[in-house]
Amino acid sequence: MYKIIDEKLGLASCRLSDLTIQQVNCILNQFEDNAPIDTLTLFYDKRADIVVLNSDSKDFDIYLGLAEAFLKADRKKAQEFVDKIPFECGETLEVLRDAKRARKIKEELRINGHQGIVGCNGTYLRDVFNEIIRKSVGFSHTMILMSQAYTYGVIQGKREERARRKGGATHA
Structure with missing residues (x-):
C-alpha cells in the first residue's frame, strides 16, 4: 500500500x-x-x-x-x-x-525485554518494591510507583558500578 x-x-x-x-x-x-x-x-x-x-x-x-x-x-x-x-x-x-x-x-x-526479571518473592528487591508500594498507598497514579522503582534502579546501578571499581561485591 x-x-x-x-x-x-x-x-x-x-x-x-x-x-x-x-x-x-x-x-x-x-x-x-x-x-x-x-x-x-x-x-x-x-x-x-x-x-x-x-x-x-x-x-x-x-x-x-x-x-x-x-x-x-x-x-x-x-x-x-x-x-x-x-x-x-x-x-x-x-x-x-x-x-x-x-x-x-x-x-x-x-x-x-532482554533484561532479567528482578524482585521475585524472597529477594531483597521484592522487599524494597513492596515498601515503595506500601508508602504509595493513596496515590492514584502508577507513574509515581514506576518513577520510584526506576530511581531505585538507577541508585542500584550506581552502587554496583562503584563496587565494581573498588573490586567489591554488591547486594541486590
Whole structure:
C-alpha cells in the first residue's frame, strides 16, 4: 500500500486515494476542525512504524527533505529544526517528533525485554518494591510507583558500578 522511500528511516509515500476510509477518518480526527484531507503532508502509521508522506502534495519534495533531515538528526539538531522552521510546518514537525519518540520507546522496550526479571518473592528487591508500594498507598497514579522503582534502579546501578571499581561485591 505504501511506496517505500527509505527503509532505514522508515519513510514511505502514498496517494490520498490509496488510504482506506478508516485511515482517513483517523487522520481527520487529528486535524483541526474543518481541515480538508488534501492539506495532509504526512502522517505516522504507528502500527507499521512508518512515516508516510502524501505524494499528492504540491510540496512533496520539500516535506520529504524535511522528514529525511529531521529523522536523521540527533536531539540537538532536531531541536534546531523546531526553532528555525516556519510556523506552517509546525504540525508536520510534531508528527515527526512523535514518530521519533515512539521509535525510541519501542527500542527501549526491546532492550528492556532482554533484561532479567528482578524482585521475585524472597529477594531483597521484592522487599524494597513492596515498601515503595506500601508508602504509595493513596496515590492514584502508577507513574509515581514506576518513577520510584526506576530511581531505585538507577541508585542500584550506581552502587554496583562503584563496587565494581573498588573490586567489591554488591547486594541486590
